Amino acid sequence: MGCMRTVGSMLAALLLSGPAVAQRSGIDVKSYWFFVTLPDSGREIHVAAVVTFEHQVPGDSVLALNLVGMTIDSVKVLVPTRGGLSREFTYDGRVLRIPLRPQPATIIAVVGYHGTPQDGLIIGSNARGRRVAFADNWPERGRFWLPTVDRPSDKAMTRFSIRAPAVWRVVANGKLTPGEGGREWDESHPIPTYTMVIGANEFTVSTHRPVITGRDTIPIEVWTYPEDSAFADSVPFRRATEIVEVMQRLIGPFPYEKLAHVQSSTKFGGMENSSAIFYAEKPYVERRMGEGVVRHETSHQWFGDAVTERDWPDIWLSEGFATYFDGVIGAALDGDTVLVNSMRANAESYFKSDVTDRPIVDSGYAADPIKLLNANSYPKGAWVLHMLRGTIGDSAFFRGLRSYYRTYRDSTATSEDFQRVIEKEARANLGWFFHQWLYQPGYPQLDVTWQYDAGARKVLLGITQRQKPEWGLFRLPQLTLEFRGANGATVRRDVAVTGDSRETTTRVDLPFAPTEVRVDPDGKLLLRVTIGRR
Numbered sequence: 001m002g003c004m005r006t007v008g009s010m011l012a013a014l015l016l017s018g019p020a021v022a023q024r025s026g027i028d029v030k031s032y033w034f035f036v037t038l039p040d041s042g043r044e045i046h047v048a049a050v051v052t053f054e055h056q057v058p059g060d061s062v063l064a065l066n067l068v069g070m071t072i073d074s075v076k077v078l079v080p081t082r083g084g085l086s087r088e089f090t091y092d093g094r095v096l097r098i099p100l101r102p103q104p105a106t107i108i109a110v111v112g113y114h115g116t117p118q119d120g121l122i123i124g125s126n127a128r129g130r131r132v133a134f135a136d137n138w139p140e141r142g143r144f145w146l147p148t149v150d151r152p153s154d155k156a157m158t159r160f161s162i163r164a165p166a167v168w169r170v171v172a173n174g175k176l177t178p179g180e181g182g183r184e185w186d187e188s189h190p191i192p193t194y195t196m197v198i199g200a201n202e203f204t205v206s207t208h209r210p211v212i213t214g215r216d217t218i219p220i221e222v223w224t225y226p227e228d229s230a231f232a233d234s235v236p237f238r239r240a241t242e243i244v245e246v247m248q249r250l251i252g253p254f255p256y257e258k259l260a261h262v263q264s265s266t267k268f269g270g271m272e273n274s275s276a277i278f279y280a281e282k283p284y285v286e287r288r289m290g291e292g293v294v295r296h297e298t299s300h301q302w303f304g305d306a307v308t309e310r311d312w313p314d315i316w317l318s319e320g321f322a323t324y325f326d327g328v329i330g331a332a333l334d335g336d337t338v339l340v341n342s343m344r345a346n347a348e349s350y351f352k353s354d355v356t357d358r359p360i361v362d363s364g365y366a367a368d369p370i371k372l373l374n375a376n377s378y379p380k381g382a383w384v385l386h387m388l389r390g391t392i393g394d395s396a397f398f399r400g401l402r403s404y405y406r407t408y409r410d411s412t413a414t415s416e417d418f419q420r421v422i423e424k425e426a427r428a429n430l431g432w433f434f435h436q437w438l439y440q441p442g443y444p445q446l447d448v449t450w451q452y453d454a455g456a457r458k459v460l461l462g463i464t465q466r467q468k469p470e471w472g473l474f475r476l477p478q479l480t481l482e483f484r485g486a487n488g489a490t491v492r493r494d495v496a497v498t499g500d501s502r503e504t505t506t507r508v509d510l511p512f513a514p515t516e517v518r519v520d521p522d523g524k525l526l527l528r529v530t531i532g533r534r
């Protein structure tokens with residue numbers, strides 16, 4: 001998501017929907033094919049869902065699909081290899097349970113249902129007064145209109161075949177197929193339920209220069225309300241192609257068949273739906289939408305969509321990465337100051353947040369992912385990457401990210417998976433780094449005092465970690481200090497702050513008496529400092 005707006009009504013809907021269905025093992029959905037009929041008026045939808053999954057044994061003996069508040073018309077279960085057929089199911093208004101036979105198999109369940117979605121698929125008026133339909137599934141709202149295993153851990157391919165009023169153009173994940181008269185979209189990569197979308201509206205569609213990936217040509221499209229089309233093409237999406245090209249150069253091939261940037265009525269500032277990113281309509285209408293949200297959401301196609309956090313407590317693997325790559329892409333296009341400024345803003349927004357007493361990887365909020373849209377997952381997550389880069393160097397950092405993307409593309413990953421890949425590429429044990437920044441709360445607050453010994457031509461330094469004891473101590477192996485002399489000369493020295501004790505004292509050679517001392521002058525670390533003479 002592009003911003004941390006929390007939405008009361010969404011929270012209420014989540015509370016009503018109850019916890020996600022736990023499917024630890026035994027069932028793996030491979031694909032969903034949704035035949036959706038959108039109404040000419042009103043909000044009732046009719047859907048046939050074809051769910052193809054693998055059933056392993058031992059494992060669950062029931063296929064449990066999240067589906068909230070719909071009326072089930074029919075359920076058929078086919079086991080192609082055995083020609084079996086069953087029609088048994090139970091439905092309590094929240095979970096559709098289909099019993100399975102105790103043999104491993106590939107199984108197809110066909111579920112027919114209808115109803116008016118309470119959430120997840122929003123049918124209503126847009127900011128230009130036109131009737132529209134937009135899906136908005138994050139985090140677990142897909143279940144209000146699609147029968148799914150609604151967990152980030154079970155990704156699946158999708159196909160949407162959509163019947164809709166004639167005035168609408170329809171967009172969804174993946175590639176347009178010849179089916180349904182331009183209203184069938186097929187995503188051949190597994191994607192998380194929370195990025196499965198359709199959007200239907202009287203769109204104006206413009207095409208930007210495509211991106212070339214090996215033998216593939218990736219169309220880049222901008223889908224907007226007709227009144228906002230010229231603005232969208234010339235301001236926020238002016239460099240839509242270049243943004244993808246930067247990510248391809250730094251990380252790897254774009255993961256999907258096309259990229260559509262879609263103006264929508266999403267509740268989020270931006271929502272990174274796989275290959276069909278949805279953006280809030282209002283900033284277009286008010287002509288205040290900038291490129292930052294486009295950089296953020298585009299980078300999510302690699303991080304969050306192609307490589308998905310296995311469960312919500314690791315959401316920084318999605319939001320921290322997208323927050324960082326907003327700045328990294330900006331720097332690649334417009335110079336390093338973009339990243340410097342964005343990291344400074346990220347630090348400020350984290351320092352003033354109310355989550356500094358909690359760690360980034362926060363299992364306390366696992367059942368309530370909305371609360372994870374916080375300053376730990378976004379700006380502090382971005383800082384973890386920035387400091388990792390400073391610790392292991394650009395070359396190992398980007399090699400590690402490319403390897404991580406290659407390894408976990410179209411799959412899911414945990415923070416431990418990421419650490420393992422990075423340690424391998426950096427050829428270093430980085431347990432201390434990941435521990436203090438991901439699993440410890442807070443940040444270092446340093447009191448630095450100094451005194452010049454003119455006889456020895458040395459500066460004596462005392463560094464005290466003043467942060468709350470419950471945040472723990474931080475190890476900073478390379479803390480840079482800059483000394484300025486009376487004649488304007490500057491010299492830099494690196495010192496190591498140990499994480500073993502609160503106090504570090506050290507002395508460094510310095511050919512002149514400093515008049516000014518600066519700590520971490522390039523802003524490489526997430527910390528706060530006070531400096532004084534001893």
Ligand SMILES: [Zn+2]
Nearest residue numbers: 001002319322
């Ligand atoms: Zn995001």
